[in-house]
Amino acid sequence: MRRTRVARAAGSGGADTGPVVRIRDLTVDFDTAEGRIRAVDGVSLDILPRRTLGVVGESGCGKSVTAQAIMRIEDKRICTLGGRILLRRGRDTLDLLSLKGTGARMRELRGREIGLVFQEPMTSFSPVHTIGNQIVEAVRLHFDLTRAEAVERAIEQLRHVGMPHPEHIMNRYAWELSGGLRQRAMIAMALICAPGLLIADEPTTALDVTTQAQVLALLDELQDRHGMALMLITHDLGVVAAVADDVAIMYLGTVVECGPAASIFREPGHPYTQLLLDSLPSLSRRRRGALKAISGTVPRARNRPGGCPFHTRCPSAIAGVCDRVMPAPTQVAERHVVHCHLHDRP
């Protein structure tokens, strides 16, 4: 994946360069048989144009739920959202949480302003309609085009994502394609309206390393070409290190550290980030003894610990502080923020 990362500067707040989406104090609660659980607990994040934000964290830490909140595809019978999700549209800002998830306004924004790619493409494609028909429908939902124009655009888009024989693929069903081609078709559909933000939730987790590399290279290239923001959700730190410009590390429904990828991988500030990096086996280094494992397991969302959510497993925890007080964000380098009492300023 060759590209000049340096050329991609972080926006500094102007009308065109400010964040595409600003998430502020997002909370997500689920009503379950065992009572209400808090799946996301006060997440604040900026998603910048032309940049890839990698969101990493272990299973259940709230990555998908955060993405679903941005798309407003939460199940509103059991799910309550709080906070703000501010979408920039030209000069205006719109709080997505003030809209009705199932309303016309949100339907118009979904796909048009924000696209979504899932881990399992079969969940976005219907098994009874051809890929072509579904992409054509997606275009015509947002643009006033004739069917012939929409078909042309769909074929163009399939070619764009590197699909071999796009005319032929138009008449195929998703289940007839290999995992890699299916993922390409889904990316084509998600990008057909050129949204300003693409959210990709574990888009390569079900794929081989080789196919994964192809799909990531494609996302990267499309991003450069369209200048869109990409929110890439994954549990794979290797993937994040390879493609992300910015990183947010999540633990138990909170962002514990976020900032430019280079800064985070060079100087991880949060004990959890440091331990995660240490626990990774290395591709390029000979084995030297045991891996450093993080002791214990992630507490269940139902039993969220008070204070710092990581204190039950943190080797640096300060008794009487970490188990009582939620750490506030501290900036440790440019745009690099850590939520940990070790960085508290006196």
Added chain:
Amino acid sequence: MSGEARETRETGGALPDTVILRVKRLRKYFDADGDDPVRAVDNVSFDLHRCETLSLVGESGCGKTTAARAIIRAHAPTSGEIWFRTGAGEVVDLAGLTARELRPLRAEMQMIFQDPYSSLNPRMTVRDIVAEPLRIFGLTDRRALDKEVGGLLEAVGLQRSHMTRYPNAFSGGQRQRIGIARALALKPRVIIADESVSALDVSVQAQILNLLVGLQQRHELSYLFVAHDLSVVRHISHRVAVMYVGRIVELASCDDLFERPRHPYSAALLAAAPQVDPDRSGGFAPPAGEPPSSRNPPGGCHFHPRCPHAVARCRSEAPAWRQLDAGRLVRCHLAEELSLTGVGAAGGAARAQAQDRHG
């Protein structure tokens, strides 16, 4: 077992002491009677040594699971030999044994499964799950069973008191430990681990990898390890076999393979593997195309349509095995000439250094 027994003694003499499992020309075809069978495993040969971890890597569908399952005879092999040195010191060809003859040997080769959620019966207590294989092999005394199970749970980092619980009371990593305790119950000599850490989060994965390495040393286990994460493979393996469309294309020591791959497909796999790289100098590069179907793979070298080095000969002639240096086998016409890059080179050194800061 008379016919086999004779052959056994003959081949047994030829099997070096250090080899616990010798797979020879193993084939497993599905729809073998049809016009074009799926050649899931096609002429695979390797040795597994005592206390060794040999990993099988390659893209989805290349035949890793099928090979593993044929070796423990969960599949009947289409052809080939599977020589196994039993605990009693006998060398037998598992491929030629009947189900009844296999039964006493089943204890010696165990499998750990990928999915810690579906591989444990939710209605059984941990005691019953771990004790089941012992019971099948005749240990019935309750007190003796409890003692054995308690010891096994401790060996995998759980507690005796966990015995009475059900699987749903455990996290993914703990469930994988239960699966490992169960696999260890019969004191196997070979463990086949097919994607056993793939479903685990990194922090838990590190715990289980450490556990597997520790158990190997303590119990003199040999592992046949299947994983798609090449960093995990690098960490745990002594040797690695790279498979492509049912065949092994390169077999080498772990360091040789990662630092100096000699088959273009091995190099392509390594180039595609993402890794944490604080300098972010390298990035990663996907090879073109997708693996072909094992029903009708391309002729000649199966890899030729995707190989950046292919020459005319590659399209018509299947490359034979070449032994390059000690213990390294490569199936490529150009193996001697090509100079391929691995991950231990310049970029790798910088990465290693940066990681040393942490590690």
